[in-house]
Amino acid sequence: MCEMADLLTFGALLERHEKEIFAYALRLVGDRDDADDVYQETFLAAFRAWPPPRRGQERAWLYRIATNKVIDRARRRKHLVRMSDLRLAAPERDGVSLADLAAAIKVLPEGQRAAFVLRKVEGLAYAEVAQALECSEDAARQRVAEAMKKVREAMR
């Protein structure tokens, strides 16, 4: 009998995380067709690289792949080269200041925007944000804190 961890299949990974990865891609690239591509490329890359590097941390692994795919696409298109330049759709939450919030997030510097979206919009734990952005947990916390401060200031 296999261990339960050995029973993780492509389908299980897909069914557990596809919705949030698609939403994440959509928020970062702001276009449905591009989000569709990022979603496909993310899961295909995961399947090709199987097995996931750390058991129980597949979610952060997928976010890291998706983030890298978005950056790769931006570089290929040349007009967008850094994380801070990525377009960002408004978070899908109700509120009178969604547009303001989106505008405030859009001008965040490199690293802070992705950290903010992963933590505050996608709801990842700091450990997962750190893995997705390939930085320490402390650095992830700091980026989110700085981003929060700037967003609050922008929305006053």
Next chain:
Amino acid sequence: MNVQLADAREHLLARARREGLETVGYRVVDSPLGPLWIAVGPKGVLAIHYGGEPSAAELARIVRTYGPGLLPDARRVDPVARELDQYFGGTRRRFDIAVDLTPLTEFQRRILSATARVAFGEVSTYAKVATQAGSERASRAAGQALGANPIPIVVPCHRILASDGTLGGYAGGLDAKRRLLGLERREVPAGGWPKRS
């Protein structure tokens, strides 16, 4: 699932199929006996599991044989779902879809192959199936092999009864076995058939 995500998944599956990343497609289909989890591999249908998801043992058996490339793929399962619909609707008496018994032991394969030769509307016994499989003293083992039949309905283990004529066992439950026999024979008493004299 919203339309955008459903489209994205279709595109993903098409690419995964083209790249050979998807080894097995699965889907849950509704049936008169409740949901059935169906998996189709490169050689044919691998599993029909009573319920909405496979058991850990079932999944382990498939992953051992075909790796982790199981993906939710309705298109791949559609031919099986269609034949099952026809069977439950009374318009099909024999399944034409290929079955894949690769992940099973040689003994299990022989027992299930003998079972597959029992025609629609007919019944046999564990002892007879064991004999036809070349193991005439292995009726108990035959019962166990049939209890672990990964492809019920299509490999018709519901047509195999105890030697005394009673229903014996069934992985999907005896009520499911009665209903399948009732569908085929239209004469099954509630407790199975009486003992033979």
